[in-house]
């Protein structure tokens with residue numbers, strides 16, 4: 006199957022200056038941001054129903070009356086014991102607070118699918134092959150540098166043909182398992198994928214769901230991560246039938262139940278849809294059945310902005326978790342808002358798990374060095390582009406060197 010058919014690479018280019026991803030949006034209006042309602046605080050501190058009222062001494066006789074002899078026996082005689090009791094009480098309070106913190110932290114870590122596992126580094130990535138290829142020394146060095154870090158493995162129907170997906174995915178999962186590592190997959194083959202953009206393609210509805218079934222079958226019950234259909238929801242309003250699209254994402258998500266995959270739907274990024282709208286769309290696509298959502302995929306918004314955005318989306322959803330793509334956000338987004346093979350980008354923070362209430366990990370979801378499409382001098386979407394790899398590495402080095 007030809008990759009990125011002419012429809013996406015030719016004149017039918019929807020990502021013109023009206024495209025949402027070109028537009029550098031201002032901060033969201035306050036109205037768009039849901040009001041913060043701290044859910045846990047009151048519950049964490051209030052006593053449970055039926056627990057003794059504050060100040061009631063356990064074991065006090067009914068009515069609270071304490072015989073005079075006992076009162077006298079309990080009355081501290083000197084100032085020093087009072088001070089000691091106060092210090093002891095403070096210590097107990099501090100200990101309780103510390104224990105609560107430990108419990109909360111370990112609960113977060115427990116649910117985080119990135120815990121306890123290194124991320125899988127695919128020995129057969131485009132970058133790994135380019136590192137052994139025929140480029141200049143500089144190009145091979147840049148490729149080797151990128152190939153050494155874990156990046157997501159994109160499953161497209163062009164590369165992983167229907168009928169072969171189960172075996173291909175099972176093979177990768179087995180490799181990862183043997184390495185004691187966690188593989189991250191991106192499933193990218195939805196009907197009318199990219200809605201006329203550079204990555205146009207995808208499978209008809211029924212074939213698509215069969216293909217997703219194959220992928221789920223290949224994953225089995227071993228631990229893995231799936232980022233489901235980048236852009237599909239945030240872009241939906243620009244596609245012919247947004248509701249059908251959302252329903253299809255929901256059906257695809259359901260195919261992963263019973264597998265060992267932690268699934269993240271795509272949640273756009275901080276300069277695209279307002280958090281409340283994104284949350285609504287994620288909810289309609291069934292995010293409650295997923296681990297959460299991914300932000301910044303193939304984009305370059307700053308990590309702090311993405312974390313703040315993810316927190317707002319998560320809050321609107323009642324606590325969904327997130328991952329952030331940091332593959333090329335080291336220099337932040339370009340001033341003109343360009344998203345497609347934008348010049349001046351830099352590799353971002355290396356992938357790793359976080360111990361955070363919302364963000365499970367920062368990842369390199371879009372493999373750095375792979376083109377976004379035939380824009381800004383790049384080759385077709387997904388193709389290795391040595392010049393871009395060199396630039397991303399050089400800019401990251403420059404930033405790290407402080408120049």
Ligand code: BGC
Pocket residue numbers: 159161203204371372375376377378386387388
């Ligand atoms: C392309 C895919 C590619 C992915 C990662 C997308 O834009 O359409 O073919 O696998 O980027 O580079």
